[in-house]
Amino acid sequence: MTRTATTDQALRLLLVDDEPGFVEALGRRLARRGLDVHMAGSGREAIRALRRADFDVAVVDLKMEGMDGIELLRIVKAMAPELPVIIFTGHGSERAAREGLALGAFDYLLKPCELDDLLATIRQAAAQSAPA
Template sequence: MDDAKTVTLLIVDDEVGFADVLRKRMARRGVDATPAASGEDAVRILRKRDFDVALVDLKLQGMDGVEILKVFKLMAPEMPVLMLTGHGSEEAREECMRQGADGYLSKPMDFDRLLVKTLHAAGVRGAA
């Protein structure tokens, strides 16, 4: 990936306030983040455009994070998907990794660490 290219991020989280704050903070770091409040919204958005990486909450109303992960891997198999949860377990982490997640992160998470993980997943060099 060209380092000068803006990284695009799809944030799937039903905590709209959290997603909006995250979108704004990512924008200040040069990441073009698009929030989706549900799995259904995220699928609609992903049908219309490509993203470099997705950040998906595990616990959502309707489609849960694992279901969204499975759909994303069918729709955009090359797109890295990072799972984010405040209610995780070792079993949930293992299931996400089996389904192709590129990372499993716990809330609350330091923003700078989340930014580095996001950029690294998107293939930005020097973001380890």
């Protein structure tokens, strides 16, 4: 499910990564920049969050234990086809991230990336998916 953020509402972001320290630190940094961040530590947790709430954008780590980012992307696109998903990847998995683009991901970013680059991509994804 997605929703459209208005100018006086914070963008609702679903941030999914199985590294607790990373997801918490990044989530705090994005929240300080005005985003309403919901953090999920696994693909299953992300699916539960999608069932309970609407989001403007999802940022999903590619390499996770259990359900990887590509599998989660497929499920998200079945549940909420209009939700923009940004793949976040490290470990030299750029080829797999390109596969994500073919499956409907909005974009992918390589870890580590500058916070401003991530924010710009999140805002671009939210703006592109907003109804005219």
